[in-house]
Amino acid sequence: MNRDDLIDLNAFVAVAEEGSFTRAATRLGTSQPALSNTLRRLEARLGVRLLTRTTRSVTLTPAGEEFLQGLKPAFDAIDLSLGAIGSLRKSPKGKIRITAPRHAAVSLLWPMLGSFVKDYPDIEVDVNIDAAARDLAGDRFDAGIRLGELVAQNMVAVRIGPDLRLAIVASPGYVAQHGVPATPHDLVQHSCINFRLPASGEFYAWQFKREEQDVKVRVSGQLSFNDPDMILAAALDGHGIACLIEDHAQAMIRDGRLVRFLEDWCPLFPGYHIYYQTQKNNSAAFRILIDRLRFRSRQSERKPPQ
Template identity: 45%
Template sequence: MARDNINDILVFLAVARERSFTRAAAKLGMTQSALSHIIRGLESRLGVRLLTRTTRSVSPTEAGERLLQNVAPRLEEIEAEITAISDLGDKPAGTVRITAIDHTVDTVLWPRIAPLLREYPDLNVEISSEYRLVDIAAESYDIGVRHGDQVEKDMIAVRLTADVPMLIVAAPSYLAQRAAPTTLQELLRHNCIVLRLPSSGGTYAWELLDQGKPVEARVRGQAMFTSVYPMLDAALAGCGLAFLPESMVAEHIHAGRLTAVMRDCCPAFAGLHAFYPSRRNSSRALALVIEAIRYKE
């Protein structure tokens, strides 16, 4: 196969995985028109359609799905071997791709990774902030970050934090208008700041405790967001109750900008863990990043 075909297949794989020319173009740093031209050329040379295009979506055809399922793993194996060979050099090099939510990136990952990049100038890290549950193997990420109880059993998991205490908080201005809830029944009548889950499209049910037993509170409210920072801003503005990590709200509680309620109903979530497939364990770049971000008591 001509070398150009391999490069074009890599472009196809990006489009097929993203199910979008727009997202694939952004990831590859190319224009959508350039991507379309490459895909059309590849389809012409192979003599088959690889993608079904509509006004709203892009999906692989039967031939495209076969290419995605059978060729992509082989290209990943080649990439892994090339990485392993480069690791034999004196300076660790390569790119480590990580997916995590924005708050974790800001408070856990970046403070630990930044010194590593200064020490190893040939090491690159690409961090994607998103809330959906990413299939890191399918989307070619090296590391994912989730709470310990969310990590698949076939992954290698490395603890990043101690358990994560959660709190229900509201601004004094909100509590001045409505009495603070003391029971789950009262909580459900309050204006709560809701998190929409991008993976399912549904809303997050607050995972609380009722007399020590786990319960899910399906709260409602006027404000709904897809990330935690706007939820914090809405709580500070007096828009309602928010369920957030204690580390995120502690300084605001201390300063009197927020008040914690129903503390006995708030659990500590399992600590954050980095996880990755065992087949990527040979990379020195990955090993350096894992060592830098792991939890040190």
């Protein structure tokens, strides 16, 4: 296989994974017309159509699907080899792509990244803010950040933050007009601000526990959001009761802009973990990033079963 063959095959894999000539061209650092010509040249040389092109999308033909499945193990092996040789450099180099919800990115990832990129100028970090769980392999992420209880069992999960707790809050104005619920069951009599789960599109069921009693409540109200910042803003404006991660609302609780209740029904739960596939991440750059993020006072790492 000559150099041009490798370039053409890499171009095909990029288009197949991105589902777009524009995104693939950006990823490869080339132009869309040049990339399109490369793919036409590859199809002509192979004598088979690999892609179906429309004005809005690019999809794989059955032959293209089969071709991609054959190529991916080889390109994954190349990635592993590049990571291994990169680990021998005195100054680690590489690009790391991470997907994380906004709260984790702001509270845990960003405080570390400022010093990290100064210490390792040859390492690039690409952070995608997304509350929904992403397919790491399919979307070409090196790692993701999620709450510990949400990480799939087949992933390596490294704790990067402390245990968390929910806070049930409302503005003083709402409390003065409507009172506060004495138990979680009383929430159904109140106007609550719903959180729509990004992955499923369903409303989050508020979960409580006290001693051995578990309670799950489906709340209702005029407003719902898929973003905690909007829920916080609505609660501050007196539109209802909100369920938020404690530290997200802590400053407003402390200065009296929010009133907290049902605190004894909100136990601790596992905090954020960074997760990844063992076979995909052995570069020195990635290992250094994980070590920087690792939660020091309560280290926890889960490996998939052998």
